[in-house]
Amino acid sequence: MKIKNQDFLKKENRSLVLEIILNQGPISRAEIAKQTSMSPTSASRIVASLQENKLIREMNMSSEGIGRKATYFIPNEHSVFSIGVEIDQKVIRIGLMNFIGKLTILKYFDYQSIDPVATVQFIADHILQMIDDENLTSDQIAGVCIGLPGLIENDKGEVKLSAQFDWKNIPLQEMVEEKVGFTVFVDNELKLKALAEYISDPEPKKAYMAMIGFGSGVGSALIKKGEIYRGEGNFSGEIGHTIVDPYGIYCPCGNFGCLQTYIAEKFLLDEASKTKEIENIQALIIEYENGEKWARNIVDKAITYAAITINNVVCVYNPDSVVLAGSLIERFPQIKDQIIEKCENQMWAPVMKTFQLRTTKTGEDGVVIGAAMIVLQHFIKNIHEKSGV
Amino acid sequence: MKIKNQDFLKKENRSLVLEIILNQGPISRAEIAKQTSMSPTSASRIVASLQENKLIREMNMSSEGIGRKATYFIPNEHSVFSIGVEIDQKVIRIGLMNFIGKLTILKYFDYQSIDPVATVQFIADHILQMIDDENLTSDQIAGVCIGLPGLIENDKGEVKLSAQFDWKNIPLQEMVEEKVGFTVFVDNELKLKALAEYISDPEPKKAYMAMIGFGSGVGSALIKKGEIYRGEGNFSGEIGHTIVDPYGIYCPCGNFGCLQTYIAEKFLLDEASKTKEIENIQALIIEYENGEKWARNIVDKAITYAAITINNVVCVYNPDSVVLAGSLIERFPQIKDQIIEKCENQMWAPVMKTFQLRTTKTGEDGVVIGAAMIVLQHFIKNIHEKSGV
Incomplete structure (x- = not known):
């Protein structure tokens, strides 16, 4: 019943500035202030803080005009990564997405999921291997989301029923979090694919x-x-x-x-x-x-x-x-x-x-894309908690 | 893409204060300020403005305690009324709802709707008669909502198709507005009934x-x-x-x-x-x-x-x-x-x-209740435009 007070606005504004830079960068402080109706001081403060956290960086723009050049900002695509996983009938797909929403790696593994413990181990091993191969540190990983068919209680990260694998009441989120040490989400594959399709559609x-x-x-x-x-x-x-x-x-x-x-x-x-x-x-x-x-x-x-x-x-x-x-x-x-x-x-x-x-349009990669995107969305929305930005 | 700026907050706050008084009155300025995280000055200003518009009034509360008594506020139930109408198979129902969401009058008329022009005339006549009977002035009427079965384009107020009455592409909102002179909404009856049921459920x-x-x-x-x-x-x-x-x-x-x-x-x-x-x-x-x-x-x-x-x-x-x-x-x-x-x-x-x-639980009266409620909801949300409060 609380109204949206200043404190709430501040938090929302941080996510909003980041979203604007992600969607529209290169963009100047002045343009951000204009679009958000924020004061130039507030816009500058948030931009500086995001820059300090390496989520965004300056970009040199050559200009035809005269006068003082504005500084432009773009997202730092290598700052934070998210991982999307799909457990499908006879294959497991794992993808790494950079901060600007592009899959930089997508691997397919022939794997028939039967025992959940074995599947968790398989997924965790390959996630950790991928992070290692890419020389990423664990604080660069925003999290993991796993998509699979069935009744998935996403708030608990539990597979209530997945007829395809004959799984019932499997606490998949907890099991994978224990192995990888990052935030893990679990969701229904078609919902993730739909989200990917929605966001990817030009x-x-x-x-x-x-x-x-x-x-x-x-x-x-x-x-x-x-x-x-x-x-x-x-x-x-x-x-x-x-x-x-x-x-x-x-x-x-x-x-x-x-x-x-x-x-x-x-x-x-x-x-x-x-x-x-x-x-x-x-x-x-x-x-x-x-x-x-x-x-x-x-x-x-x-x-x-x-x-x-x-x-x-x-x-x-x-x-x-x-x-x-x-x-x-x-x-x-x-x-x-x-x-x-x-x-x-x-x-x-x-x-x-x-x-x-x-x-x-996303085809077979849709679930992995949607899974990685939902992790990024969650990271951006909670940027004030996560990074202290 | 604009952020929620001060101006937006001000408008939202006015509706919010009114909602709090409607839902929780009698309530003091101090309690309103506390619940909304507003400054006492802002809360007092909004309360005064609502009072000036006769939407709320003071209530005398006896107190066991000592010291200066706080003033409490309650909604003024006779300030603004809304009208709900249902066009059903062989009956038309028209209800008058006061500002605290109670139906004060509900009338049933045996009427077989066939020709939309005749139905509109019938409804308009009875609405105007009801307002006259109750000695209400037209600025006390927040509006009218008409519910009927079928495909109803509520944003245009148009009946795209109502198989029950064999109506197609009838601009019902426009037709009734012309006759009664108030804001008119048109909506699907089951959606209105569901809303009534949701709000009425204790x-x-x-x-x-x-x-x-x-x-x-x-x-x-x-x-x-x-x-x-x-x-x-x-x-x-x-x-x-x-x-x-x-x-x-x-x-x-x-x-x-x-x-x-x-x-x-x-x-x-x-x-x-x-x-x-x-x-x-x-x-x-x-x-x-x-x-x-x-x-x-x-x-x-x-x-x-x-x-x-x-x-x-x-x-x-x-x-x-x-x-x-x-x-x-x-x-x-x-x-x-x-x-x-x-x-x-x-x-x-x-x-x-x-x-x-x-x-x-609302039974046969549900559509009329939901229709009148949606008019009130719209009035409260747009209070800053409507009344200049």
Whole structure:
């Protein structure tokens, strides 16, 4: 109930000046003061303090004009780094992001996560190795964020349920923090990917961006004015278990007709295997394109349900943009095209023209990018606590 | 990109002081200054200004203690009024709310809205009559908000589509403003009802409250930390056209298997009429309770889909409370009980215990209450512009 008093403003202003330099640098003290309505003295004081902490540095600008040259400031990209990690089906991705939001290293490791303890050890070893290889000191690391599919309680950093790995109630944040010694966050992969997509998009920002992922599972995520919509326990958007036919296919969760049973990879392969042993989705798509009747029926049904999913997500969230993601979209553009075409039939007419539809631009790297970005965001917002700036 | 400067703070502080007096009055200047971290001089200045505008008044408090008595302030409940209107199927409700959020008058009129021009005239006449009857002056009226079902573009005050009345692209705000001369808002009825329910609830506030309405249509609404979640065009939550079976019942919208076809009144009566001419839902429920097989089948199916709806809304929004509303819930508690029982079967297990489930407390008056409240909220937030306070 407290009003925003001077003390609060001061803290907010520090983060704000840093954000302006990150987004607009090179920029002068005068311009910062103008944009923020701060006094030149306050702007100079904050800039000096950020410079002392090596988060920003001066830049020499040649000028055509005459008179005293202004000093310009840019972020010091090598000052602070963040680490993004994705635990995926058969691969672990680890990326290092510099202070201006660029991934400087991104490594893929073939790794099948089964035992959480082993996975934690694997991740921690590779993080520490990466920091060592890059000659970074631990105080240059803003933190680590790990993204994975499932119900992730991000405030506790706990994996409540991840069906893909058969993990339940795993205190992943605590386990990794113990090994690496930095701040660790844990989050749902699709939410991180949606954030990455939102921030990376050069187009004017949308107010309500929904992402829908079709791959090993089905999920959705919503970015509302730059913020992840989480819900009470961070499992909003878990559409895989919305019921789209109460007399439909049996789902291991105990219900009939959960959306995932019509479209997630495992279920498509289960159906295919009743006709022919099939190794993976790529093999199924080949059969489909060869015109095999059984493969056409399975894939056509999945396409119909994907279009229905887009309709249902749009009806519920009323977004102004929808971004399609996931391996089915990213690896099989011909399937993506058919899903979009099918939307013409399946969308409720009044919502048809209310949003832009596109596919991801960050692709397979999106989760790592989003994970590293959320660490940086947290660092910038809490700059007054962390660095005493 | 501007920071929150002094000028912004001043405006915000005025609204804040007024809110504190509204929520906590009787309260002293000293206590206001303490709670807001404002200087006593600033607090006194704002209080004096609010008092001059008759929005608050002094209250005499007897004191057991010695020394100079503090002056306490309370809101002046007769200073400003707002008007809430609901356009429902066969009734129009109009309520007058005083400055402390109490409905002082609530009138129901039997009225079947067909022609928007006639409806506007009817509403305007009754609003002006009500103001006249109460001897209010026009500068005591903060404004009017009208709630109705459908796709309502609240920023323009336009009814984009209301299937119940067969209205399309009706500039309702403009039409009513012309007749009454006050500020008019137009909004979706379920969103207003959800807001009323959130504000009226004496229980500790939830962060994410979802309302689901089962009646002439099916809809949902989300209140996130006290604010209505709207989406890009204010038609989030339009779950009536989410598809729950692509080979299901044909919906007038042109799709098969829209949720509303399984549960909205009109569709239940359509199905019933294939067996027996039935006048309304009440008659159907009587047949159901008499054990008529056909009525049992129709109502049982609706109950199943209602439970599925709750599951689907919970999976998407991840709320910490769910409030059931609408005539099916409010008028037939035995059906409501069965829907809740059915949830045991239909909910995805991991989300089962993550929310509180209850029914509305505001009942049939909820839309009018929410509509009047949103006008008051707007008045308080913009107090510096409106009154020069």
